Amino acid sequence: MTATPGTPATRTYPPSTARVRGGSSALRDTLTLMSLPLLAALALPAAFAGGGTRRWFGGRAESQRAEAQAAKDAAATAFYELDTAQRELSISVETITAVDDSPAARRVASDFAALGLRIDEVSQRYIQAVDAHDLDRDDLEASAASRARSELTAAKDELLRTRQELDRFGSSLAPLLGKAETQLARVAPAVERARQALLAASNALDAAREKGLRADDLAGRLAALSPELTKLNQGAGQHGVQQTLERAERVQREAGAIRAEAERLPALAAETDHRLVSLRTRAQALTTRAGQVDPVLSELRRRFAAACWQDLQQVPEQAAQNVRQAELKLREAQSAREAQRWPDATSLLSTVRALLNTTDEAVSAAGERLTRLNAVQKDPQAEIERTRFAIRDAQRLAMSGRTAPDPRHAAPLDEAVGRLERAVATLQGRHPDYWHFLTETDAVRRAAAGVVARIREERGGGR
Template sequence: MTATPSQPNSPMVPCAPHPPRLTAPRRPPGALRDAVTLIGLPLLAALALPAAFAGGGTRRWFGGRAESQRAEAQAAKDAAAAAFYELDTAQRELRISVETIAAVDSSPAARQAVEQFAALGRTIDAASHHYIEAVDAHDLDRDDLEASAAARARTELTRAKDDLDRVRRDLDRYAADLGPLLGKAETQLARLAPAVERARQALLAASDALDAARGSGLGADDLAARLAALGPELTRLNEGAGRHGLPQTLERAERVTREAEAVRAEAERLPERAAEIDRRLVTLRTRAQALTTRAGQVEPVLSELRRRFTAACWQDLQQVPDQAAASVRQAEQKLAEARTARAEQRWADATGLLSTVRELLNGTDEAVSAAGDRLRQLNAVQKDPEREVERTRFAIRDAQRLAMAGRTTPEPRHARPLDDAVARLERAVAGLEGRHPDYWHFLTETDAVRRTVTRVVTEIREERGAGQ
């Protein structure tokens, strides 16, 4: 028997010597078994391959309708998974927008949008639950998956995908309607960071200005207290709009900025304010001393008035000397209090006291001046009363010409007060007759007549200006 060559990659079998022997050589039994074993290994390995692919955790491959249904079900599962992922992503992105609107806008439209998103969320949860149930109900990797089971899986997964797509379309429509509210919210959010930063910078500038004022030896305890009161407000700003709401945070930032800038301005002005208070203390003290001297001169003026004119001309001035002296004393007391407040660096108190001193001195100045002015006026009218009469008559005639301009008869509402003014002037002139005329009454009457005439002239001009 001739030996055949072995196959490639198989164990080598020794060839028979040439020429072949007619009878096979005898081999030991063990060697024969080894040869049979070596020759049979490739054959056994080949026979074992199909079994290896069929078992050991691998799928048996079925042909025909079952595998086609399995593939379609798997495609439906993949499509549903993609729809689920896209819907979840869209919902997450939109939730950020809705939370932004809720934090910024408290209007009815914003509250309705938040409620609609919550309702959409419940619909999304239901569709997602349906999808997850469909996935869990069908194992498409089973070896014994039947065609009918694969068809059911495809149907349910397709339905789940359709539900997810329908909800996604609802979500897209909601997102489109949300655009105006979101734009408004984003506009307000864009204001937040700059507003908060301005507040921080204003607080820092106020703190620096306060330190500079204190460094120059000026006390600023009230400003320091106002600045310290803004500390909790800065803490709330740092906590953010998510906790306190955007409108409230914006309003707080603006208020902190405004108050901090006020503190900074006052701290920067503090040296100038101190110098101004010092100047006013000196000026008002000098003025009080001068008024004391002038008040002492009122009594001689009153004596002359009493001697030359009737009581009606000077009776209202009788209390001027006493009132002037009392006012000056009160002003000097307030000046002493203002100096104490300045020494203690109570700037607001010092400023208020100095304002009181100025008012007291102004009133005293007017009262003291009234006596001298009265005497000069009475001297002038006593010397030449006709001058006052002509001055008043001129004003009346000028008003009468204006009332008649462009008319044949004047308006009654203009003519009547002018006629009354003429009669009043005549009575005032008649009052000068006699041994002791009341010149002061005469002066007050002519002054009142001129004021009436001035009022009529103003009315005429306003009416004609409006008519043009």
């Protein structure tokens, strides 16, 4: 075919050639499509390797990384358990030192402080080991991971050993801790008992006031306990366990005493009134009896030697003086009772009683002297036989079960015999000193009784 104007010339190809070219193009397209999965597979690892992610297949390095991470986790657990144990044990140590200030307790505090320094050291080494190794690095080498595992394992082992030391120390605290906990358990009940005692004392004072009894001194003593109650309320944490227990016991004891005295006030008032009346009556009676001493002395002077009555010469005057003094003290006691100064009233009444007792004894002594002198003057032999019987009784006991008496017993008994003989000899003459004779026989009987008591004591003790 020839070209015509306006029409491009075309090249004529044989039909077979066109088919061959068309078949080659189709083959190339097919091969291209078949090669796409292989290229994609080769390209995927490169695509996922970017963006900071780890490689899927690390080999030995990844195994070492896992072992290092396990060592790190184990060390972290040991660190946490040691820290927890230390904090728990610190409570026990604080309990002991709060209660006990003995050398043993002070040693516990110092030992725990030293152990705390040891814990700080091993904890610091653990932290340094953790900070020294970044197990999340993408380029972590197997040697670095192995080194991290070794150091972290060593840190863990040291933490565990220190924990064992801490446990042993804690076990050694059992006796002191038990004692401290027992004392701590006593604090709250002791403080409560003190509070209740103060309340009871206050109520007792109110009851006494309702009966017209002022009890000012008791109220002052109760008010003085207020600062102590404040300290009890502040607690053992501020003032110490032992001090708090002692304070609570002291407050309870003092408040109990105040309560008892307040409750006794009505009875004390009644008793004071009764004693005032009784002692006043007794003083009046002694005044009458003292007036009877002069006739007794007159008879003694008339019938017996001066040595028998000379020591009684001052009895009438002394009796009158004592009674006057007693009456003065009674008036003072009455004033103290009206002012409700109970201790003063009680003290004054005791003085009155002592004065009247002394007077009573002196007045009675004059009459008893005359009675005894009359008896021995009438029958001195009765006194002699009574004394000899006491000596013989002691001698029989000294010889009981023995062939010869113990010199310690024989000597005083021999002396008693001689003393009695000398006393009997004084009865010779016109005006014998009967009173001297009676005092001598009394002394001889006391000596014999002393030997008897000593023998019985020695034999009772197996000597």
